[in-house]
Amino acid sequence: MDNGESSTNNSSRPWESYNTVFTNAKAGMEGVDKEKVQRIVYELSKGSKYFQNEERKETLMKQKIEHMHDRSAKLSSSDLSNYQKVVDRRILELEATRDLSRIWLHVDMDAFYAAVETLSNPSLGGKPMAVGGLSMISTANYEARKFGVRAAMPGFIARKLCPDLIFVPVDFTKYTHYSELARKVFRNYDPQFIAGSLDEAYLDITEVCRERGLSGGEIAEELRSSVYSETGLTCSAGVAANRLLAKVCSDINKPNGQFILQNDRSTVMTFISSLPIRKIGGIGKVTEHILKDALGIKTCEDMVQKGSLLYALFSQSSADFFLSVGLGLGETDTPQARSRKSISCERTFSATEDEKLLYSKLAEIAEMLSDDMKKEGLIARTLTLKLKTATFEIRSRAVSLKRYTCSSEDILKHATKLLKAELPVSVRLIGLRMSQFSDEIRHSDPSQETITKFIVQKDFSRQNLDDNKIDASKNCLSNDESMSLSFDTHETSYDQLKDVLENEEQSQLDANKVPPNQECTRKEERPQVLEGDALLIKHKEYKPDTSHSMNDNSSAQNSEPVTLFLPIEPLFWIDGYKCNLCGIELPPSFVEERQEHSDFHLAQRLQNEESGSSSSTTPTSKRRILGKEKANSKPKKQKQSEKDDATCHLVLYYPHTISFQERTPEEMKMALNLIPPKLNLSPSNSLGEPKSLPSMSDILTSSRARNLDLKIQTLGPFFRVTGKNADTGGEIGRAEGVVRPWFGQGLVLHLDTIRLTKETMKMDKSVLGVGLYVGAVAIRHGYDCGCRTAQLLAIYDSDLYHSKLVRFYRRIGFEEVKEVSGSLIGDMADMLVWGGVGTRMDANIHHLLLKWSKVFLKSNV
DNA sequence: GCGGATCAC
């Protein structure tokens, strides 16, 4: 592997072991003498603090690789064959999700900043030029790239590579302007295009192609030509069946070119097979190294070939991502816009130990950060201090405050404490970040402006350090008014449910948590990307990463449903902790989880039998299970020993860990995604959801006006929504359920319980109103997880209550599917799954949200 | 919840 390379080269050609990102392939670097570049970079870096730190990191990476390698060597052949089974099944399941019906286009401007600069100063044309300074350059034009000059390279090194290099300082306003021009063009092809950074976007051109009878390639030509005529800038495009592939494609014929990958499985597979893994977004320098040096994986094809190793050594979510990459899969839907989760500000300066100086830098940064937060109307409660020491070591120190804040005084006060604890230290960078925002999300969530606009904002700037209390009372004096306003809207649009909802006096409008946001200027159509190359609110939520240690990752892994085809066998815990059916590990102390788990296996089996295939049911053993209401009694160790050899479609879940994981609803959406790779940016334009479905934040915002404090938690695919009285904290209602595949329906949202505790409610009349809110969060969660259908059981308690329930659910959009009476064998699966008898009802989630949109989206005044 | 790493642009 790397033996020969490192030992011989280190002595004679030391630069070969200094691996920088600059050695990676990149458009415009084809004819570059890589060795020469590497040598020069090495010569100028050698011995520097930066270099030493890179060496330190390199060492750590090597250790990681070695560790991974050892682990792979220890795997027995039986381990591998077991993992291979998992891989084979997973491949089938992933393959089933392949969607070749959509046409995605990824467009990326060529040498963006540099091209813009050339536009405003044509004399730069044809000459090697870089945007940035001698310390760092942001990008370089293609003339400069011939010399090996590229983004993120220090300017002084670039100048050594290319003595005639012209430097132009950055000017974000210009780039933003041209970015906007280009986006106007994009909008013509996909009004909901997903904007990445200033210079790239994803467009779903399926409809345009269909409507105009043009191919993806023709649309790409036209779009690029249009971008050129509108901006004077060239760009490159990639067209493929999903975003991951489209992104890879846009780089192929860059600059000023395009590449179309036909939506045909074998074409895709051929394309992907020889593709170096580093080309895939999310696989960077480290991951590439680990996969290559420890596992011998170089191409995407290898990912499939060595799938068993991946599943043995990485977390399930990472392995899933890798495998899906190997299959050429990627996201094909248009994700919902996501709001930012943190805001930060950091500055580099010449390293110093001078405490006075450091404190004053800190104060400046706190001030800038505070200003930014105010501009966005954000308040947050977790503060993180970031330091880069003179030796380039990165340190971070965080505190969570009792109250939300955006004041520079608050920030500085706590930041100072954090910094103080680190002194003395020589520092070259200080940064501050605020996260854990107060509920609202508004920003980037277009539909949100509805309520926001009702809130008359005063300038909440400068809450004098009153320390605490920033809250609503101070900022939004007109709170009551705004709330009642929104409430009215709410009620009127509810007429359909009036009889059930009854009154809604909703006396105490709390507004307690309403943040002081304003974000006035939300221009009607603004992708949320803003200034500078910074604000790209992009995330790749799939971070394949090297999980290490942990012989068996399978235990605490992510929650991802895995479908297995296994013969039915009795369930028991191998060695007392490992499920013999699926291998999941659950220590005996995980009583509840074990219960759910064994129930789940049994239920799946029953459903399978019911749903056709094998009719050989074995009623006996299941009967008793059914007695216990869902959560309590225990199905002993399933003795359904009568294992028919029927092959069963089992779905099992890997619980994330012992406890529910607290997540904000926004985060939630991605928690259960099946297909990992996503680099999901913010949908641009303000229209947000196509049909203006109520977003999670709409629902939450609306609920707060009703003094409801809603929360959602997840445990793997399971979720729990709780509604509390915002004043007392007392629980008013909750909904629980699970997101899971259902026969022939893809993912469905299974609503287990919607429980309301009217005792604790002040206004016991609006119980069902609360139920609607709690349910809406669950439904929206389902929507975000990709469910199309929601299922529930209107439980039979008493005639009166039951019919009321059915009526209620029917009104809000559910339809009766069947009666589960308990008298038919076929009911057993339902009874087991649902924990009782009643009326099974289904609803189309999209329709449901549409129907409810009037409620949660106060139509514009 | 915190801290370190990784990644993208």
Added chain:
DNA sequence: TATGGTGATCCGC
């Protein structure tokens, strides 16, 4: 002389 800034995710504690 000189190696950026912003935001996100994941993992292991």
